[in-house]
Amino acid sequence: MAPIRICIVGLAATSSAGYKTGEWGIQHLNSLKSSPHYQIVGICNSSLASAQKSIESHKLGPDVKAYSSLDEVASDPTIDMVSIVVAIGKHYDLVKPLLQHKKDVLVEFPIAPTVAEVEELATLAKSAGVKAASGSQGRAHPAFQRMKDLIRSGAIGDVVFSTLNGHNALVAAPMWPESQSIFLNIDSGISRLHLVVGHILDTHLNILGDFKDIQSTLKTQNSKTKLVDDKGNVTQENFHITAPDTILLQGVLESGALASVTMRTSTEPVDNTGFRWIISGTKGELELTSDPGIFHWGPTGLKLKLKEFGSEAKEIDFNPSEPEHLSQMSYSGQNVARVYEAFAKGEEDGYATLDAALKVHKALEKAKTNAVWA
Known part of the structure; x- marks a missing residue:
């Protein structure tokens, strides 16, 4: 089976020794880089320069495209799935157009500031017929x-x-x-x-x-x-x-x-x-x-x-016996990697x-x- 082509929205260029606000995308990056089930094809940040800087900083190579607009990501047919790893206040506005364009998504938990927004996104995911996962790992x-x-x-x-x-x-x-x-x-x-x-x-x-x-x-x-x-x-x-x-x-x-x-x-x-x-x-x-x-x-x-x-x-x-690349993940990122594995394999009991x-x-x-x- 061909790997899932994925774009990360919200990837910091730097990685601190401990947790730092805005750097959780690093755990997603490491999970995806180590998995045979995914191919990172894009990074989308608040500006093109920021996205390009993250690509260069993490040595992702020339095949990974930089985006500054979610509309570009949503309409790009070479992207199968998008991970949203940004501040909660931006989740709803980012996830909604992706679901409307029938992209699979993984969005960090909590999903949105209000129950009404979460309910709307959950309903939209079902009507669009796409897989949408929560980051509650x-x-x-x-x-x-x-x-x-x-x-x-x-x-x-x-x-x-x-x-x-x-x-x-x-x-x-x-x-x-x-x-x-x-x-x-x-x-x-x-x-x-x-x-x-x-x-x-x-x-x-x-x-x-x-x-x-x-x-x-x-x-x-x-x-x-x-x-x-x-x-x-x-x-x-x-x-x-x-x-x-x-x-x-x-x-x-x-x-x-x-x-x-x-x-x-x-x-x-x-x-x-x-x-x-x-x-x-x-x-x-x-x-x-x-x-x-x-x-x-x-x-x-x-x-x-x-x-x-x-x-x-x-x-x-x-x-249990797990893929070798999971053991290479940091303590804080192992469950993130497990969620991605379950998602890719269609093991619905392994992700929310x-x-x-x-x-x-x-x-x-x-x-x-x-x-x-x-």
Whole structure:
């Protein structure tokens, strides 16, 4: 099968040692360069000079074309698929014309600032008959796929209860990067609620099914912080924080099971455990634990245990045979690469569609709108 000809929209020319705003496109680039299923044919940035600079900086070669206009990308018959890796406020305006031109797309999660925009894009993708994927990549990790397989097989019987307790270190005080201030605004569509819990919810819904009803309690420990530039200089003394850093979600799943998802923000966890997820059934329980880290990247130290009632708990292997190029990816980019692999192979359980992303956005909106604030 011929490789999928793909264009990346939003590729920085430079790559920092750690995560830096505007550089997430590097993970997409590395995933695509290493995969035999894709051929990078274009880079589209805000200007032709910027796109050309990225092509040259990453040594992509003369066969990769520079674009400055999405209209050119959308109408180019040599492009099969487009990856959108830019600020969330631009997603809707970029994705819509691509779907109208029947291009397959992968757009980073969150998909758009409002539920109405996400719903419109999901509907458009279906009517256009194209494949459209969300960048909520947690579900692609082998540990979560193994959990889903075990539940499907009846290893723990019917699910009765699930509790997922998470930790993150995104403490906003006493200072916070100005370039990432959008994460502290609950109405931005990419606040800590949407970004951190949104990725968790996609994996949660994929494994356990949708919420029939959901309630939420939210808290912001620090209401103000100093914004600083990339050199540490203060650019704003009293930035108002509206996004929660302590999040309690609970409700009833469509299956009838009870479920809760909690997230606390602190510098570091007391037990060095980033996430603990226990799913209890009529015949047994599953437990997944991890070191501190980013849930949807697949934190290190993941351990999956199964206890069938009446027998000892046992650790479950979840490391399948994967293509060699996946092991060459950085920790933060491995699940991105897995999503691309699943997309190329038509393995729909390995990536989230826009319909799946819409369910997450609706759950987050309900949690935000009906929240009790501590």
